[in-house]
Amino acid sequence: MIEIEPARASDRPAIEALLRANALPTAGIELALGTAVVAREEGRIVGCAAIEPHGSAGLLRSVCVELGRRGFGLGRLLVERAETLAAARGLAELFLLTETAADWFPRLGYEAGPRETAPAALSGSPEFTGACSAGAALLRKRLSPETPAG
Ligand SMILES: CC(C)(COP(=O)(O)OP(=O)(O)OC[C@H]1O[C@@H](n2cnc3c(N)ncnc32)[C@H](O)[C@@H]1OP(=O)(O)O)[C@@H](O)C(=O)NCCC(=O)NCCS
Numbered sequence: 001m002i003e004i005e006p007a008r009a010s011d012r013p014a015i016e017a018l019l020r021a022n023a024l025p026t027a028g029i030e031l032a033l034g035t036a037v038v039a040r041e042e043g044r045i046v047g048c049a050a051i052e053p054h055g056s057a058g059l060l061r062s063v064c065v066e067l068g069r070r071g072f073g074l075g076r077l078l079v080e081r082a083e084t085l086a087a088a089r090g091l092a093e094l095f096l097l098t099e100t101a102a103d104w105f106p107r108l109g110y111e112a113g114p115r116e117t118a119p120a121a122l123s124g125s126p127e128f129t130g131a132c133s134a135g136a137a138l139l140r141k142r143l144s145p146e147t148p149a150g
Helices: 009-021 074-088 126-131
Strands: 002-006 036-041 044-054 057-065 093-098 111-113 137-142
Touching: 002 044, 002 074, 009 036, 009 044, 009 057, 036 074, 044 074, 057 074, 057 126
Parallel strands: 057 093
Antiparallel strands: 002 036, 036 044, 044 057, 093 137, 111 137
16 A cells, blocks of 8 residues: 655655656755655655745655556655645745656646746755756646645
């Protein structure tokens, strides 16, 4: 059975290993661990999603599902649970940069936009300053307190 739950501080090494195995950046992950969720299967982490808070905006990052667990809706559930955590923390809008899933996030309500429209506060995030290439697509989604739990 797979359970989706808030990440614990002790999950950091397993999250970083999952990100590295899927060629996703780990730089700055500590900024997002307080608003991160994991999918746990018999104690093992098979998926994660995290949000770096920057003022009233958040950077959704590190959305990842282990190869053998993809295609069962876990990715969607992880993002929805991370959104719920973010909304509960008062974040109004989420942004993300992606080189690999620009066609997937619109299914979850994210819309592509020019990178320059990201709030200045996010520009200092490690993903903006280097971990993600300049060619990565920017997507955004406005959150409401009614954002459904996964
Ligand atoms: C993107 C990702 C998290 C999706 O996880 P998942 O658990 O398979 O997602 P879901 O089961 O909710 O959705 C599966 C559907 O999305 C599609 N999909 C999955 N990844 C996709 C991608 N990168 N681009 C476009 N569509 C994608 C699948 O084909 C499937 O389509 P279907 O429902 O028509 O069959 C997973 O593929 C992954 O970890 N990729 C590598 C890391 C990555 O690129 N992360 C995003 C950047 S931060």
